[in-house]
Amino acid sequence: AQSVTQLDSQVPVFEEAPVELRCNYSSSVSVYLFWYVQYPNQGLQLLLKYLSGSTLVKGINGFEAEFNKSQTSFHLRKPSVHISDTAEYFCAVSYHTSGTYKYIFGTGTRLKVLA
Amino acid sequence: GAVVSQHPSWVICKSGTSVKIECRSLDFQATTMFWYRQFPKQSLMLMATSNEGSKATYEQGVEKDKFLINHASLTLSTLTVTSAHPEDSSFYICSASPRTGVYEQYFGPGTRLTVT
Numbered sequence: 667a668q669s670v671t672q673l674d675s676q677v678p679v680f681e682e683a684p685v686e687l688r689c690n691y692s693s694s695v696s697v698y699l700f701w702y703v704q705y706p707n708q709g710l711q712l713l714l715k716y717l718s719g720s721t722l723v724k725g726i727n728g729f730e731a732e733f734n735k736s737q738t739s740f741h742l743r744k745p746s747v748h749i750s751d752t753a754e755y756f757c758a759v760s761y762h763t764s765g766t767y768k769y770i771f772g773t774g775t776r777l778k779v780l781a
Numbered sequence: 782g783a784v785v786s787q788h789p790s791w792v793i794c795k796s797g798t799s800v801k802i803e804c805r806s807l808d809f810q811a812t813t814m815f816w817y818r819q820f821p822k823q824s825l826m827l828m829a830t831s832n833e834g835s836k837a838t839y840e841q842g843v844e845k846d847k848f849l850i851n852h853a854s855l856t857l858s859t860l861t862v863t864s865a866h867p868e869d870s871s872f873y874i875c876s877a878s879p880r881t882g883v884y885e886q887y888f889g890p891g892t893r894l895t896v897t
Contacts, residue, residue, distance in 0.1 A: 687790045690851075707876050709787075709888035710825075756824065760886075766838070769815070769886065 667757045668693040670759050671773035679747055680780050687775045689731075697759040699740040701731055704774075713755075718741060727751070743756040752779045759779030785877050787889035794865055794896055802860045802892045805876030810855035811877035815886065816848070819872040831858055865896040871873055 673688045691697060698717050702710040721733040731742045738755060757772040772776025784800055784807040794800045804814060813832050817825040829845075831837040831852035839845045847869075849861040858877075872893050876886040 705874075707891070707893065709785075709890040710876075711888070712886075715885075766830065769827065773824045774822075776822075 667760055668695075668697065668759060668768070668770055670676045670757055672755075672757055672775050674775050676776045676778065677772065677779045678780055681747050681749055682776055684745050685743065685747050685751075685777065687755050687757075687777065689740045689742065689772060691738050691740065691757075691759050693738075693759065695761050695763070699731075699733060700758040701725065701729070701740070701742045702728075702756045702758060702771075704738040706753075706758065710756065713742070718780070726763060739769050747777070747779045749779050749781060753777060783879070783885075783887040784890045785811075785875065785887045785889040787873075787892050788874055789892060790890060791893040794894070796896055797864055799861055800865060800894060802862075802873055802875075802894070804858045804860070804877065804889050806856045806879075806887070809877075809887075812855070812856070812880050813878045814852055814858040815876045815878075816850060816858075816860050816871045817861055817874045817876070818888075819874060821872075825874060828860075857865040862894065865894075867896045868882070870894055870896045 669692045693751045700715045701713040704710050714723045716723045716733045724730045729744050754757045754774045756774050760769050786805045788803045816828045819825050828843045829837045829839045833855050837850035852858040874891040876888045
């Protein structure tokens with residue numbers, strides 16, 4: 667079975683400091699990997715995705731993530747955060763099964779940027 | 782591009798009534814649409830997957846007679862919560878994919894349903 671684990675439920679960080687949000691997955695089949703951001707009372711916005719190719723993926727708002735197959739990880743990083751980055755971040759995997767694709771989300775990490 | 786809208790953004794209804802939520806892909810044709818439910822401070826739970834012109838596929842534990850999904854066109858899917866109860870109160874989010882291969886999903890802004 668496939669699963670996604672976000673190890674930190676909350677991450678407080680000071681403004682302009684770097685941040686890493688951790689995501690590990692478990693899968694017996696090939697997966698596609700995603701990071702989404704959700705602001706209060708809003709839907710999800712795609713930050714970045716890994717489908718294939720280069721393991722370092724750059725996304726919007728200065729975020730990047732690195733796919734590590736051996737460690738089955740897809741951690742999200744930003745070198746310098748802003749107050750506006752305060753939000754909930756979800757890691758997700760997509761995989762093919764029984765003729766269709768499934769999508770599994772992690773439990774989310776609440777990033778709180780402090781002034 | 783790839784904008785998905787939901788209507789209404791919030792709705793309050795009385796227990797026992799039904800409420801319909803619309804999900805539209807505004808600038809692309811959505812082969813597949815998904816409906817999720819999100820409880821406060823929790824992750825998204827997939828309720829069902831619908832392909833245009835065919836019956837929705839519901840996830841285990843989701844009552845298909847209670848959560849009616851219709852994907853009548855390539856740009857519109859609806860979720861109807863029938864005979865709503867307070868425990869159905871939640872944040873419902875739809876997403877749409879422009880192709881049957883789900884490595885691209887675009888999410889709507891969500892609908893907050895409160896059943897009194």
